[in-house]
Amino acid sequence: MTSLLAEKEKFVVPEEEYIYQGHTLCAGCSAALIIRYVLKVLGPKTICVVPACCFTLMSGRSTYGRDSQLTMPSGLRISILNCAFETAAVTASGVKAGLEAQGDYETTVLAVAGDGGTFDIGLQALSGAAERNDDIMYLCYDNEAYMNTGIQRSSATPDGCWTTTTPLPRPKQGAKKNIMEIMAAHKVPYAATATPAFPFDLMQKVSKAKQKRGTRFFHVLCPCPTGWRFSPEFSIKISRMAVESKVFPLYEIEDGEKYTITYSPRGVPVRQYLELQGRFRHLMTEQHIARIQENVDHHWERLVRQVQA
Amino acid sequence: MEKVISGNYAAAYGAKLARPKFIAFYPITPQTTIVEKLADFSSSGELEAKFIPVESEHSAMAACIGAANTGVRTFTATSSQGLALMHELLFWAAGARLPIVMSNVHRALAPPTNLGADQTDSFAQRDTGWIQLECESAQEVLDSILQAYRIAEEVMLPCMVCHDAFYLSHTYEPVDIPEAELVDSYLPPYVPPFKLDSENRLTFYASSTRCPATQYEFRYHAQQAMERVPAVLRKADEHFYELFGRRYGIVEEYYLDGAELVIVAAGTMVSTVRRVVEEFRQRGERVGLLRIRMFRPFPKEEIRHLLKGVPKVAVFDRNISLGEGGILSQSIKSALYHTDQKPVVFGFIVGLCGVDITQDIVGDIVDYTLQQDTPEEDIIWTEVIR
Numbered sequence: 001m002t003s004l005l006a007e008k009e010k011f012v013v014p015e016e017e018y019i020y021q022g023h024t025l026c027a028g029c030s031a032a033l034i035i036r037y038v039l040k041v042l043g044p045k046t047i048c049v050v051p052a053c054c055f056t057l058m059s060g061r062s063t064y065g066r067d068s069q070l071t072m073p074s075g076l077r078i079s080i081l082n083c084a085f086e087t088a089a090v091t092a093s094g095v096k097a098g099l100e101a102q103g104d105y106e107t108t109v110l111a112v113a114g115d116g117g118t119f120d121i122g123l124q125a126l127s128g129a130a131e132r133n134d135d136i137m138y139l140c141y142d143n144e145a146y147m148n149t150g151i152q153r154s155s156a157t158p159d160g161c162w163t164t165t166t167p168l169p170r171p172k173q174g175a176k177k178n179i180m181e182i183m184a185a186h187k188v189p190y191a192a193t194a195t196p197a198f199p200f201d202l203m204q205k206v207s208k209a210k211q212k213r214g215t216r217f218f219h220v221l222c223p224c225p226t227g228w229r230f231s232p233e234f235s236i237k238i239s240r241m242a243v244e245s246k247v248f249p250l251y252e253i254e255d256g257e258k259y260t261i262t263y264s265p266r267g268v269p270v271r272q273y274l275e276l277q278g279r280f281r282h283l284m285t286e287q288h289i290a291r292i293q294e295n296v297d298h299h300w301e302r303l304v305r306q307v308q309a
Numbered sequence: 310m311e312k313v314i315s316g317n318y319a320a321a322y323g324a325k326l327a328r329p330k331f332i333a334f335y336p337i338t339p340q341t342t343i344v345e346k347l348a349d350f351s352s353s354g355e356l357e358a359k360f361i362p363v364e365s366e367h368s369a370m371a372a373c374i375g376a377a378n379t380g381v382r383t384f385t386a387t388s389s390q391g392l393a394l395m396h397e398l399l400f401w402a403a404g405a406r407l408p409i410v411m412s413n414v415h416r417a418l419a420p421p422t423n424l425g426a427d428q429t430d431s432f433a434q435r436d437t438g439w440i441q442l443e444c445e446s447a448q449e450v451l452d453s454i455l456q457a458y459r460i461a462e463e464v465m466l467p468c469m470v471c472h473d474a475f476y477l478s479h480t481y482e483p484v485d486i487p488e489a490e491l492v493d494s495y496l497p498p499y500v501p502p503f504k505l506d507s508e509n510r511l512t513f514y515a516s517s518t519r520c521p522a523t524q525y526e527f528r529y530h531a532q533q534a535m536e537r538v539p540a541v542l543r544k545a546d547e548h549f550y551e552l553f554g555r556r557y558g559i560v561e562e563y564y565l566d567g568a569e570l571v572i573v574a575a576g577t578m579v580s581t582v583r584r585v586v587e588e589f590r591q592r593g594e595r596v597g598l599l600r601i602r603m604f605r606p607f608p609k610e611e612i613r614h615l616l617k618g619v620p621k622v623a624v625f626d627r628n629i630s631l632g633e634g635g636i637l638s639q640s641i642k643s644a645l646y647h648t649d650q651k652p653v654v655f656g657f658i659v660g661l662c663g664v665d666i667t668q669d670i671v672g673d674i675v676d677y678t679l680q681q682d683t684p685e686e687d688i689i690w691t692e693v694i695r
């Protein structure tokens with residue numbers, strides 16, 4: 001198995017920072033870390049397109065600016081275009097086309113959307129862009145619920161999880177939607193998973209995607225202290241445990257067909273991942289855990305078969 | 310060059326001559342032939358615009374918003390259900406002060422599915438912040454699209470150019486297609502006052518929840534921009550007249566001199582009303598017509614000025630705001646509220662959902678209004694099987 005991570009010594013992390021201090025995301029929010037790594041690789045010729053979601057708070061600090069042209073200094077050291085909730089992908093397509101019409105073929109247009117804006121309300125626009133293979137990058141930071149509006153379930157919420165709209169004793173029923181398979185079915189040139197616990201893996205994937213043209217998709221698991229009910233210092237630990245337990249494998253899919261697992265997980269019991277989070281506290285019967293473990297194993301084996309195919 | 314073309318082709322020629330750099334579209338009858346024609350222009354190389362065949366009207370407007378933010382001229386076209394689906398983003402386009410131009414073909418809203426002409430689709434979008442123009446002929450559709458860019462780009466508000474389904478969209482008329490060079494001198498390349506690129510590092514439309522006063526101020530500025538539209542339109546119209554010999558105004562007066570009864574109407578029904586007005590005038594009845602071309606911003610001043618002292622006004626609405634009545638008649642009444650010598654306003658619902666408005670119907674309405682001192686009902690339904 002080729003491991004991108006194994007090559008980490010060869011990867012030089014750019015020193016430049018494109019995120020200002022003092023953003024207004026929650027303490028321990030892994031979306032902030034993610035964008036930090038991603039922008040290091042993409043560099044200054046990048047425009048972020050951001051729909052309604054927690055990430056809009058990234059530019060929150062500049063809200064205090066005042067300019068009747070509706071524009072303000074960016075909260076990131078790149079330009080940001082906020083857009084309507086369900087339109088991230090197609091707004092990015094429009095921006096890209098507008099830039100190209102003026103001769104700018106270089107700027108990367110990066111949509112950054114939550115799981116709700118990707119798996120649910122924005123799926124149609126994303127599917128449209130992917131089918132046309134519009135030349136955009138799309139990063140879904142997945143915190144597994146509508147967090148900005150107060151922890152409501154989305155179709156990315158895992159089985160058995162508590163949210164404010166799946167309250168106990170009836171937590172969410174049914175598996176999380178498999179967004180990577182949806183993107184693979186569109187035959188996009190590149191789709192990859194990542195988490196902030198494996199920054200080299202993430203940065204190398206972004207770097208690889210940057211070399212390609214067309215719709216490039218990232219599914220990044222972003223543990224959310226507020227919504228997952230854990231203390232902010234555990235964000236990285238939990239994202240590592242998600243990978244090591246095979247709940248969230250790190251892999252990439254090229255052209256919808258070529259699957260590569262980029263990190264071999266140790267395969268720790270799923271219980272150790274679930275235990276760290278208040279949102280699963282009610283689940284701790286052997287029966288529940290066994291069911292979840294079974295599902296995780298099943299999906300992992302399926303992925304391994306896809307790699308071998 | 311004169312050609313016999315449909316209203317929809319006139320829209321396509323207008324859009325092509327404006328040299329947009331970006332077009333997004335989604336098909337809906339009766340708009341389809343506009344985008345098909347544009348696709349022809351694009352594949353033959355006559356039109357340079359980037360073309361995105363999106364997966365919904367909502368996305369068509371979102372794509373235009375994305376592209377317009379980068380500072381390029383954009384175009385799209387829709388109708389009815391498609392316009393309704395765009396509703397959320399119509400506010401966005403106007404709130405973001407993007408001079409997007411869109412052609413809307415008036416069609417009834419379902420249920421049931423109905424392709425016929427009905428103004429409710431765009432009139433129901435009157436609060437979204439778009440300038441709205443109503444066309445009577447194919448020539449006016451073409452010319453209005455060119456004027457729309459001039460106006461929109463000067464005040465930085467989007468503009469919708471509307472024409473009726475089938476009566477205009479699919480009806481062929483002789484249309485003068487202006488020379489491209491002359492249009493270029495009328496409509497030079499768009500230079501945006503601000504734009505999104507990777508150099509300027511700006512955030513566009515950051516949340517204003519924690520400083521609502523900023524957005525409050527933006528609303529004020531947008532309304533100020535709307536208030537500038539009449540003067541800007543007049544100037545754009547005059548310049549157009551100098552170059553092309555045609556002008557349309559904000560409203561059009563037809564036999565208003567000494568009129569005892571003035572019909573207020575918009576869209577293709579105006580052509581029918583003209584004939585009826587002529588007939589009544591020939592019989593010595595003092596009937597006139599006021600055509601509304603600019604529906605948003607609503608031309609209150611012109612209306613007050615022209616209808617002051619007129620005894621009776623009959624407003625023709627091919628639309629209805631359920632629970633209130635004809636949208637044009639409500640707007641006319643409110644515009645006249647502060648005038649002395651207020652006319653008696655009769656509000657007629659006519660030709661909804663693509664029902665024909667014939668000369669007979671118009672004649673009956675005129676007869677009725679001339680006889681009646683005041684309307685019997687607030688909403689007068691014509692030709693309805695009750």
Ligand SMILES: Cc1ncc(C[n+]2csc(CCOP(=O)(O)OP(=O)(O)O)c2C)c(N)n1
Nearest residue numbers: 052053054085114115116117145146147148
């Ligand atoms: C059309 C529309 N519906 C609903 C909302 C309300 N809304 C804003 S953010 C949000 C939740 C976003 O969830 P997600 O995409 O997962 O991002 P997160 O906040 O979790 O980071 C919702 C429901 C909206 N802004 N627009």
Ligand SMILES: [Mg+2]
Nearest residue numbers: 114115145147
């Ligand atoms: Mg979320």
